[in-house]
Amino acid sequence: MFEKTKKTGSELLGKTNRIVEGTTLIGDIVSKADFRLDGELIGNFTSQGKLVIGQTGSIKGEIICNNADIEGEFHGKIKVIEVLNIKATAKIHGEVLVGKLSIEPGADFTATCTMIVAELNHEKPKDAKGAEQKPKE
Numbered sequence: 001m002f003e004k005t006k007k008t009g010s011e012l013l014g015k016t017n018r019i020v021e022g023t024t025l026i027g028d029i030v031s032k033a034d035f036r037l038d039g040e041l042i043g044n045f046t047s048q049g050k051l052v053i054g055q056t057g058s059i060k061g062e063i064i065c066n067n068a069d070i071e072g073e074f075h076g077k078i079k080v081i082e083v084l085n086i087k088a089t090a091k092i093h094g095e096v097l098v099g100k101l102s103i104e105p106g107a108d109f110t111a112t113c114t115m116i117v118a119e120l121n122h123e124k125p126k127d128a129k130g131a132e133q134k135p136k137e
Contacts, residue, residue: 021056028061037072055089079116 016034019025023039031047038054043061045051050067053059057072064079071087078084079097086092088106096113103109 019057021054053090081116 016036017031018036019039019041021038024042025039026042028044029035029041029046031045032049033047034049034052035045035047036052036054037045037057037059039057041057041059041061045059045061045063045065047065049065050069051063051065052068053070053072053074055071058074060075062077062079063074066080067082067084068078068080069085069087070090070092072089073091075093077095077097078092081099083100083102084096084098086101086103086107086109088104090104091108093108093110094112096111097116098113099116101113101115
């Protein structure tokens with residue numbers, strides 16, 4: 001009578017989780033769908049989708065996601081596999097690992113930044129002289 005359907009991830013397209021202004025979460029969030037944060041998160045955030053931190057939003061912790069737009073505040077370590085867009089109203093403090101980076105003039109960007117292009121292109125790691133490293137056996 002009832003069929004069990006296996007979720008493939010495509011049913012999450014167009015769906016966004018949302019934490020509104022005035023809400024504070026203490027803990028970790030894991031989500032497969034896109035996420036918009038206009039409140040405060042003290043903890044870690046992991047998503048296979050896109051994270052948007054609105055102008056009133058803030059995160060203190062670690063973020064790992066595919067794409068992100070930041071208009072609010074972030075303190076910690078962020079790893080964005082594809083594109084990180086930092087808006088003029090953003091305040092970023094910490095460590096940034098990113099595939100591609102866009103920063104609007106006026107943003108407060110006080111962070112170390114590392115491009116993770118080698119990981120994205122599945123290139124073999126290179127040693128200090130630029131030679132490809134051989135896998136350890």
